[in-house]
Amino acid sequence: MAVTRVQKRRIKEEAGNRCAIPNCNVTSPLDIHHIQYQENGGSDEDDNLICLCRNCHGRVHNNDIEDISIRTYKRNLVLRSARLFPHEVPYLEALLVGEQIELDEETVVQVRRLERNRFIRIQHLRRNDVYRLSITQIGRELIE
Numbered sequence: 001m002a003v004t005r006v007q008k009r010r011i012k013e014e015a016g017n018r019c020a021i022p023n024c025n026v027t028s029p030l031d032i033h034h035i036q037y038q039e040n041g042g043s044d045e046d047d048n049l050i051c052l053c054r055n056c057h058g059r060v061h062n063n064d065i066e067d068i069s070i071r072t073y074k075r076n077l078v079l080r081s082a083r084l085f086p087h088e089v090p091y092l093e094a095l096l097v098g099e100q101i102e103l104d105e106e107t108v109v110q111v112r113r114l115e116r117n118r119f120i121r122i123q124h125l126r127r128n129d130v131y132r133l134s135i136t137q138i139g140r141e142l143i144e
């Protein structure tokens with residue numbers, strides 16, 4: 001697995017095509033950094049990637065910028081760039097107040113984007129062939 005070009009473009013866009021470190025604002029050259037390092041099992045999924053300028057990227061790897069800060073910046077970027085579609089809002093609101101939502105295979109496609117963005121989890125209950133939704137912490141923050 002590797003980070004695809006489409007992904008790189010998406011991660012850069014998420015940060016506004018500039019370094020994700022607040023007050024840096026450098027726009028080139030930009031690198032894609034693995035928040036959890038690959039050698040420590042960090043994945044190539046979007047939620048583990050952040051756009052940094054070459055200079056800040058070096059500082060992160062030298063531990064001049066704390067890991068916890070990077071995680072906070074990433075979290076803020078995700079929340080800021082998440083524009084909810086109108087049909088997605090009722091699902092999140094219902095989950096927030098603890099309603100149990102189970103969808104069939106046809107309707108579950110409506111919430112796959114929420115799952116990709118890690119705002120909900122979808123569990124396939126094979127016995128009844130339904131998909132049960134649950135909200136994640138970041139999904140809560142988004143809708144609260």
Ligand SMILES: [Zn+2]
Nearest residue numbers: 032033034057
């Ligand atoms: Zn890196």
Ligand SMILES: [Zn+2]
Nearest residue numbers: 019024053056
């Ligand atoms: Zn920078």
